[in-house]
Amino acid sequence: MKEERILRAIGQLDDALVADAELKATRKHAGRKVLRYAVAACLVIALLTTAVLAAKSWFFDGHRTQVSESKEAFTPSDAEGNSSKEMVYELTFRLPLRETTPQLLETYYFPSVPAKYPQSFGYAYAGIECETLCDITFFWDVPDGAQSGIRFTQESRYGLEQDGELTENELKIVVFSSPEEAPLTQEITLGGVSGLLITEPEGVSVPRQYFYWSDGDYVFHMWFPLAMTQEEMAQMIGSVKQVKDIRPQLISMTDEALKQTFG
């Protein structure tokens, strides 16, 4: 059997390789290890649950006044080298991966956030495939008002930097001054969808497009895998309702996702 030949060949690997791969955990310590993990898991779950409940309350109710209370996470700088502090907040959950995840691309929704942008539309494109981590990221950011573009990179998922030359593994977001200049804008309604962002497993490349729009008060974002057609994306964007109409659904979506993650 051919695969047996490979199995036998693997059996002849160098001793050092084999010894390195041997699992050292013993049965007699397994019980204590399990107990340690259980206690740690309970603590983490309790902390995250508390944080999520607080974030939910913050996000859906009176979040304007709470922006200044959010965690200060980074300091982007504009083209002139001026820096300003922005507020971000992030919760991360891990989802199990699937081998076929690259083929099961999903639509991602960013939460709606307070914005300093004037009314504008834009889109982003991925010239290069980008790799991300497998997390559910529940986060929002406050753009710094850059008019020429915003950049998301692998290293700064919520980092905002000034427009510049597109380099590998970066997404460039282009801002347009009017809806007519941006593709598919005729389908965009001034509303948004808030919810959880589900990203891809580490090491998996997922090409995508990103749309955002602002009504002057809020910025809304949507991600689409490049595998979707323009018609499919237009249909998705066109189906977005006003936030206030779908808020109850979003709350239950959040609860459902948390339930699936934590059981």
Next chain:
Amino acid sequence: MQDEKIIDLFYRRDEAAIPAVVEKYGKYCYSIALRMLQSAEDAEECVNETWWKAWSAIPPHRPKHLSTFLGKITRNLALDRRKQINAQRRGGERIVLALEELGQCVQSAEGAELAVEEAELVKTIEDFLMAYPKRERNIFVGRYWHLYSISELAAAYGMSESRVSSLLFRMRKKLKACLEKEEIYL
């Protein structure tokens, strides 16, 4: 007893070497055989034969890693034993799965006339593995040498099971490409 002292017993042809090696590595070799054969009776026979083969091999061989040396003997014996056993009746699920997975790496020999020497195949697989970081390498070797289950590997490395599966899937694909590149047909 330290490995060096046990090996010295083998070299002196002192029969105390056998109980010493059984005490230190009996469970280890038994677990390897059991994972491959899923039968306590067959696993025990493999392990007993391992000590006889080790007695025959040492000297002249002086293994650097006694555990791995013994594990390899047990592994090969278990593979031979498995050939003689009905794997479907006794289970042998782990090795069936391992073989099925590794079947993905095998390039069809249609139109190819090359047969590869065992040493060349081993060297190619070693070179392939050494290109990976230690963790990925250990997971692959853990799966296909030690025949650990996906859940055991996931627990040991603090990863989800699906992430381990995904990693192994990608490595098998790359191993297949590597074997094709080296024009290795089995």
